[in-house]
Amino acid sequence: MPDFPLALRGYHRHQVDAFVARIEGTLGRAQLFAPPVTAAEVGTVRFAIALRGYRVQAVDERLEEYLRELELKENGDGRRLSAADADRLIGLVRNVRFVPTRLSEGYDEREVDAFLDRLIAELRGRRPRSADIRAARFATTRLRPGYAQPDVDGFLDHLAAEIDRLARTR
Template sequence: MKTGVRLPVVMRGYHRQQVDDVLKRISQALDGGPPMPADEVRQTRFTIVMRGYDRRAVDELLRECIRELQVVAPIGERPGRPRAQPAWLMNWIQNARFSGAGTRSGYDVRDVDAFLDRVIAGLRGAAPPVTARDVRESAFRVVRFGPGYDEQEVDRFLLQLAGALER
C-alpha cells in the first residue's frame, strides 16, 4: 500500500478516524504484522459525517488494498484456491527454498531447517503440533558469516505458514 496517501476531505464523507484506523491495520498486515483478511476489508463500513474523506477516493484505495492483501494472503486464502490439506502443506514446507543471505546477515540455516522439520513432524502426528502462534513467535539465530537464509524470504514464508495452520 502506498504510504502517505492523502485522501481528499469533502463536505459529507467517510469518518476520517475510522478510515485511518483501517488503513493503519492494512499497512501493518502488508508489513508482516497481524494478518487482515481481504474479506474483512470488503465488509468494513464507515459512518458518513461532515468533513469526512471523499467516499469514492476511499473506496478506490480500499480496492487496491484488497488486491495487495490477496497477494500476501496465505496460499489457501487466495481467490480460486482450495484450502490447504496437511499432506499438501507438508509437501509445500518440504519444497520451500530460500535464497542465501550472501554478505548480509541472515537466519541460521540449521535453526530454520530444524524448525520446519518440527512443523512437519507435528503435521504427521510424530510430535506435538506446532500452532500458528508458535510459527509467528519463532526466532532464529542471526549469522553474519556462515550459511544463512534471507530473513525477509523466511519471514514471508512463515507468515503464510501461520495463516495455513490457523485453518
C-alpha cells in the first residue's frame, strides 16, 4: 500500500485506504475482500475532503498509475486501432466545439486544448488509452475564458467509451 503524504486539507484517509486496498486486491498484490475495481471506476472515483487528509496531488498521481495498470489488465496488450477508426476519432477530436464560459466556472481552455493535441498524437500512433482520457483533470477558471465543464466531460466520456468499444471488437 502506498504511503501518501498528509495535508492540512486533503482526501479522506479512510476512503482512500479502502479504495486502494480494493485496487491492490484486484491487481493480485493483496487479498481482495470487496468487489474488484475496474479502470472506469478508478477514473471516476471521488473522495471527500477532510482535515489532515492525504495530499490530493499525490493520491491523484498514484490513481493514474493504477488506472494504466488496470486498463492493461482489462484490455490485454492494448491492440492498435485500425487506421480508419483512428482517423474517425481524430476527426471527432479536431471538430469538437465546447460552449465557452466567461462568468461561470469552466475548464482552462489552454489545458483542454493541449490535452486534445496530445490525444490526437496518440490516435495517430493508433494506441489511445481510454484510462488516460478518463483520468484527465483540468484547472478551472472563473472570470476568464474557459470551456463548459459538462461539455468537456461528456465529450471525453464519449471518446473513452468509443475507444473501449473498438478495443472489445478487435
